[in-house]
Amino acid sequence: MYLGKADVNTYDKGAGREFLVSNGRGGYGFSTVIGANTRREHGLLVVRPENERQHSVLVSKIEETVFDSNKKYQLSTNRYRDLVYPDGYRYLQEYQGNPFPTMLFVIHSILLKKSIFMPHGKECTIVKYELLAAPGKIRLDLRPLFAHRKNSEVCLDSGKNVFSVSSDDAHGICVTGRGHSSCCAATAGTWALKPLWFENLIYEQDDNSDGACVDHLWSPGLISNEMSEGDSVYMILSEKAEKFTLKELGEIESEAAQRFEDILEQANIPAFSSAEQDMVASSYHLVDDRPESIAPIYTGYPSVDTKASDTFIALPGLLLATGREKTAAKTLKYWSGVAESCGWAMPEKLSDDGEPEFGCIDCGLWFVYAVDKYLSHHAEADPDDRKRLTKALFAVTDKYILGIEGLDVKCADNMLLQMLGADPARYWMSAVAGEEVVVPRCGYLVEVNALWYNALKCAEKYAQASGNAESAERYKNAAEKCGKSFCDTFWSCDMNGLYDYVDPETFKGDGAIRPNQILAASLPFSPLSPEAAQSVVRLCWNTLYTTYGLRTLDPRHDKFKGRSEGRLDQRLKARFRGMAWPWLLGEFITAYLKYNPTRKDLGWVFMRPFNSHLRHGCLCGVAQLFDGIMPYRPHGDVLSACALGELLRVLHENLEPDE
Template sequence: MYLGKADVNTYDKGAGREFLVSDGKGSYCFSTVIGANTRKAHGLLVKKPGPASAHQVLVSKLEETLFIAGKKYQLSTNRYKDLIYPDGFRYIQEYQASPIPSVLFVIHSALFKKSIFMPCGKGCTVVKYELLASPERVRLEVRPLMAHREVTCADLKRRDFSAEVSEGGVLVSGGDMKTRIFSTDGDWTSKPLWFDRVVYEQEEDCQGPVSEDLWSPGYLQLDMEEGNSVYVVLCSSSQGTMSKGEIGLLEKETLQAAQKLLASVPMEPKTSAVRDLLMASSHLVEDLPGEGTTVYSGYPSMRVTSRETFISLPGLMLSTGRHDGAVRVLDRWLKVTEENDWVVPSDMDGASLRFDGADGGLWLAYGAQKLYEAMENPDSVEGLWERVLKVIDRHRSPIDALDLRMDDRGLLFLDSDSPLRHWMNGQTEGEPVVRRRGYLVEFNSLWYNAIRFAEQLCELLGDQEKASSYAKLGDSCGTAFREVFWNKDGGYLYDWVDPSLPLDAAVRPNQILAISLPSSPLDPVMGRSVLDVCWNELYTTYGLRTLEPKHDKFKGRQEGRMDQRIKAKFRGMAWPWLLGHFITAYLKFNPNRLDIGWIFMRPFNAHMRHGCLGGVAEFFDGIMPYKPHGDVLYAPSLGEILRVLQEDLLNPMGVA
């Protein structure tokens, strides 16, 4: 990813492009390429202090100033209520994401480079400054701005801060948090200062602008001449100081780790876009001490949910060759599930579990099936498939905690009006944005697929009697599925059916799973008809809409009051993860039209140069201008793009 002067020569252009780095253990650095923070989740050092703790923004940003020939040049950029000051973005010549994020400032004949990286597992952010060229000595001042709050904090009032300056740097205390900042050169000057009302304009979930006061303990000052460099390290109070040589070694190891990741991925060819996707995917998978391997829902949400984990697992981990990590992810969820009567929780926050969504076990079975298909020797993992089968078996008995039961025909019935039970979970003033209950089409598509997978597992485990039982159940379920969901007049599937309520004939995208999953309950004629309806009524550049445009409740843009934005999310917004399933379904029926598959994918090349660079957003407007919303880097979106690339476009039909 390379950005030139034309890509960052205005505030809106630069602030609309975000970069992300992480340390693989739960800490991250997230900001814009011009250094202006536009979200509460932005920060140069954001740490997760413990398994059950929320992420904390410790260091919000650094303010850099150069003094050249007696003149002052402020390289930072901030947005305040009525102005943008300073406007350091005008000195940026280029931004490069590889091998680590770096910005080149050009001031007359002085070339000044700033790079940022996070050493693996160290929980610290390192900012490197280099004076690449200059006819004379320059002076650099670096002033840290502290936040010391949780990412999700709603109260952004001022906190009490204090700082202790020593030879090794400065130790900042405030808000029951401590941060150490040190450098490999220069002198620290104690000069506390408040930066009032820094505005975060990208907080979509808030009505009106959000602002925060940030505190600075002082600044680092040093003289530099051509060829000089200095490291500034932001870390927790427990981190000791390091020499320049030690930090340089960490920098080298960070670069080698990125190269190793790219080299180990089986996906070919590795175009620049593919490399960007792969690097972005690494930030969504964390190996947490004592917790195992975790998949985050995205940034800035950072949730851990079964649905988003297993939607994205095939792309994030299997398409990128991280099969061992996928086993660890599955094993972690299975351990928790075994402790809860084989019912899969919807959310995990450390030791805290929630059982809101009723489809977690169905998505787990899908993710496990993809892992099974990707492994050369699936029976080499002792006890794993027996436990997966337990999860599938559990759906044959009522799951009261999820209001879910299987009827005598083999279909799953959701006996609840709560939107929290399914993925279209928006609600305003206590009312669901989308009313869905009874037989849900995606639940039963996933369930039919899980039944056929269970049949396969039973054969692997040598239990022919149980395999026959699942085969019979699959036949019954498939017949009932077609009877219940098929809309003969429209040639598509009902989104949900409750025999006690009037039929809802709205065209929604959940039906795409009935033809995209490995096993489909539909015959080819039905499947092709469903595909055509989804293409004609729901397809957009960046995803499938959540509702057909001709419906009277359709909302094509997320705009206006907060309740209107919430409604739009599931009444017209387009979701990229659904587009992934659409492309798979399209290529099932049109295996010789890879050219059309690439046409569906190519718009993301442009999107990845905006928002979170290299990432894919959570959802988009369903009509022009197709603006992205939600998480700027969303695991299911990115995962589905990677899965389709590897399974359907770069390696169709499993051909090596």
Template sequence: MYFGKADVNTFERGSSREFLLSNGKGGYAFSTVIGANTRNEHGLLVVSGEKSCVPTVYVSKVEETLFARNKKYQLSTNQYKDTVYPDGYRYIQEYEEDPLPTTLFVIYNIMLKKTVFMPKGLPCTVIKYELLTSQDRLQLEIRPLCAHREIGLTCDNVSFEADIAKQVLSVSGNGCQSHIYATRGEWTYKPLMFENLMYTRSESSINGKNMENLWSPGVLSFEIGEGEAVYVAISSEPMQLDESKLINMEAETIKWVKNKTKRAPTQNVLIASELIKSASNCIKELEDGGATAISGYPSLREFSRDAFISIPGLAKAYGDPIIGFKVLRTWLARAKECGYVMPSEMDGMNKKPKIAAADCGLWFIYAFSKLMDQAGNISAMESWWDDLKRLVDKYIEGIPELDLVCDNDGLLDIKTRNPERHWMNGVVDSKPVVERRGKLVEINALWYFVLREMERYCDFMEDENAKKYGDLADRVAESFPSVFWKKEGYLKDWVDGNESDDSIRCNQILAVSLPISPLDPERGRSVVETCWRELYTTYGLRTLDPHDDKYKGRSEGRQDQKQKARFRGMAWPWLLGQFISAFVKFNPDKKNIVQYFIKPFRAHLRRGCIGGIAENFDGSMPYLPHGDVVSILSVGEILRVIYEDLADL
């Protein structure tokens, strides 16, 4: 992924492109390619704190100043309320990620290369400065800007102290410590407050502020000559570092990053390799050897549904389903804590599972089924079997915590208007953005798939419950079309007694995209054609037919209007993945068309967070991205399509 001068020669162009690194343990570095932080979620070193899952921004960024031939050149860039200063982006000639984020500054005949990386598993970010060309030895000054606060906040009231010992600068404040080490140079204690730095793109501001004051303890100064390199390491823990260790860290990090993409497919290799890098930033290894998934950046939430939908694609891309099974094991343990009701998310503040959505347990079985197919070893079922039955039997018995019952017709019925029970969970002024209740189309499509899979697994395990699941699946197969089918050729979104939502919505695509469908081929084809005609856009399926009176296709205006747009017209890439699978199922002779559904993301990967896919897009022109700049849902589903539906092209 390469960007030339024309891509970064203005603040607007450079600040619209972001890079993301992670250490695989929940720590990350996240900023724009020109080094200007535009979100309070940005930071050069961000690590999850001990007291909560909410990440803490330790060092926000560093200011860099180059001295050459009695002149001073400020290489960094900041945005303030009324100005951009300094404007170091003017000296950037190129930015690329091959395999690490690298920026080349060019000032006349001086070429200075800056590389940023995070070693695997360490709460540490390393910056390498390498002088490629210069007739003279130069002086470089590095000034760190410290935050020591949780994302979503600002550090205006934090009191700092600094200590310099054995070439290590240690900064204390707000119960945190930052440690900054360099392979060369001297520290000068010269405290300075950088006031009113502006964040124009913050997504999760808790205190409502978009400006921040950052404290700097002093300056690191060192000389550097042509062909020389200097490392600066920033850590949230004391570390014994020297130049040889940092050189080895760099080599090991490059190897680690390259290994992530070594199994990338030959088809769409560029887009797949970039997506795998982004996906890997969303996988978090746990101390017990397990793993979990972060739903996206900058939201940094743990949603089980997002994990279960995306894991099949991520595991396929990694070439090994083990990482997927690790994530499932983590969530299964959480479900056991909740009496085998699958939690929908982890509360970031108290690290407790939250029960809210009715479909998470069903998506768990979907992910498990996909991973078992990838593994090709159904004999591994035994260690999971009792837990799978208890998860599914909960749905048959009814789940009071979710206001859910299994009706006499075999369909799942949600006896509440609470939007938390389904994925269209937006709320404005205490009212659901989309009112849904009763029998929901996508939940019952999933339910039918789950029952058929359980019937299959029972046969393999020689379990006497095969008939129970099979008979119930037969009832669902009979009830589903009679309840949801519209003679106009599509499916109702929900049905509650004599009431229903007959608008054309995206949720119906799951009734045909899942490997097992409750619809006959004729009706299935009609659903695909309707979704293609009415809901398809460049980057996803719209959440509502644009001809509907409630349609709101663009995220614009007041915050409440933006929230409404998410589920009343905006397009979601993860639904495009489901649409593509359905399209291929009913149009096997048109597989070559699928590549045209994927190609637009090649351009998108160069905008927003480089190599990632946003959470959602406007459903109407100009189809701007919104939400998380890297969404595990979006990335995982597009990867799944590349591997499953483009595999033989």
């Protein structure tokens, strides 16, 4: 990833491109390439304190100032109510993203390089400044700005005695306030403690509030360095005091660079293009693969949550396509243990105290999908792992046959899964705006039953493989009945596609064209005939396909809302009434190539727009969702596990070059 002067020579261009670094355990540094924070979640050091569900921004940014020959050059950029000041983006010559974010500032014949990286597994961000060229000595002043707030909030006003600062050595300080503490240290320089408030900073990119977000940040002072050509200084931002020698910092920097190379090397995708390499490298941020961790897949950034359905959807791309089979096995074993503790009903997530929180009906069905992907992909899987995961697959499938009261779902006599009640939390299109359910559904849901048919066929497959003929026959008969009922219930001759849901009382279907039906064509086992599946693909292509995903509603529908704009409730409605989701595009590409295997050229046509997207927004990341109409702006998580995972899966499963 390289950006030149023309890519960052205005505030809007620079502020529209964001970088992300992470420590492999959910802590991150996130800002724009010009250093202007445009979201509440932006910050150089953002961590999740113990026993808290939400991340906190500890250190927001660093104000950098260069002094040369009695002239002052401010390299920082901030957006205030009425102006942009300073305008340090004017000195930014280039940005490079690999192996980690690096900016080059040019002031006449002064070349100052800034690099940002995080040590693996530590709540710590390191910023390195290198003076590559200078006609003589310069002075570099570095002033850290502290927030100490949750990443969904802002400080409404500045105040006295909110923060306190202490120091136990010449190069480091510790700041305490607002229930947090954080540290800032440098490898050289002299601190001058001159407290200062930075007031009325504007975060103009926030999607989650009804007004502009105005923040107030505090700085305890600045550290000054006299530098000559070839000199370097490191700033260490951390939750707890960290002391590194220059040698250790050099080793940490080398390790951070080597991680990038290792991720590319172990991937099962050839990654010939820079865009493919960038996507593979970005998968690092979403996977906690520490030996002592439970190996969760994070939902994305800046949400950094852990959800079962997101994990199982993203796993084939984030883990199997990138060569992390051991991490995939550990993740699936962890979730199988969670399901077993809940009587084989799969929760959506676990609370901080370990209690299961049930959500979507289909979490367990996505688990079966992910287990099948893993076992099919990894023929050399450990026999004990294979046995344990196969047992879990059978148990989860059998649980659905019996019905799951806690999930409000039962298996009807026609072998379709029926949602009892109309709780929107039971399906993924779950937004509620005010008191209005954005997508009211009930009864038989098309994506749930497509996944259910796939689960029954997977159970039949593994029962046969294990030599259990009786169970295999039972699953086979159930799948045949489910498949027939699926076609009889969901097929709509009028739209030549599938109803989104069908009310079991009236057997009337919802005539709105939605993308959930694509799963009936894309999953490994489809209840549809090839002709019907191709009709579903054609319907989704003609009515729902956009550059970056499938729309959540036919644009001809009277409730269609294609852009995220207006009040908060209107933006919530747009998410499932017209905005486009990239993870659904992955399913669409798979479905298309499943029935048109000679048209990989079109598969690449569907993928190529992301080459451009990777150079805007969060660099090298794929956003969670996009406007469903022009100008197709990204929204939600700037790096989404489901979106990135699905694109990587398509690259691995559907678009890998022929031998």
